[in-house]
Amino acid sequence: MITCTVRYEIDPAKLDAFERYARFWIYKIAQMGGTHHGYHMPHEGPNDIAYCHFSFPSLAAYEDYRTRMWEDEECLAAYALATETQCIRRYDRSFTRPVLDGARPTDLGLM
Numbered sequence: 001m002i003t004c005t006v007r008y009e010i011d012p013a014k015l016d017a018f019e020r021y022a023r024f025w026i027y028k029i030a031q032m033g034g035t036h037h038g039y040h041m042p043h044e045g046p047n048d049i050a051y052c053h054f055s056f057p058s059l060a061a062y063e064d065y066r067t068r069m070w071e072d073e074e075c076l077a078a079y080a081l082a083t084e085t086q087c088i089r090r091y092d093r094s095f096t097r098p099v100l101d102g103a104r105p106t107d108l109g110l111m
Contacts, residue, residue: 002062003037003055003098006091012047014087021087022052024078029054032065032072048089055098062095 010018022039029036037053056062069075082088105111 001055001057001098002059003053003096004062005094005096006052007094008050008052008091009089010042010048010050011087011089012042014085015041017081017085017087018050021078021082022050024074024081025052025054028072028074028078029065032068033057033061034065059095 008018019039019041022041026036026038034054034056037055040051040053042048042050056065
């Protein structure tokens with residue numbers, strides 16, 4: 001599994017538009033073979049930074065999604081919303097491999 005984390009710099013005056021954009025992707029990622037872990041909107045601290053996290057079974061599956069989304073009418077509509085409202089100033093992506101299962105200290109050689 002590979003997880004994509006997107007760090008957005010958003011326009012705080014256009015938070016409603018960005019949240020519409022975010023809610024679409026939470027809906028759409030599952031349709032395209034991934035698992036969305038949610039958007040994390042500004043609350044305390046900087047009011048112009050948001051994050052999202054979503055996973056695909058492999059990098060190849062993520063790359064397939066990236067190809068298909070440019071041909072998907074709904075995805076293109078979401079990008080049009082972001083472009084028209086200019087709610088996103090910039091973004092960057094990073095990829096990680098999640099560790100999702102815990103283990104007892106004795107199993108890990110800690111005790």
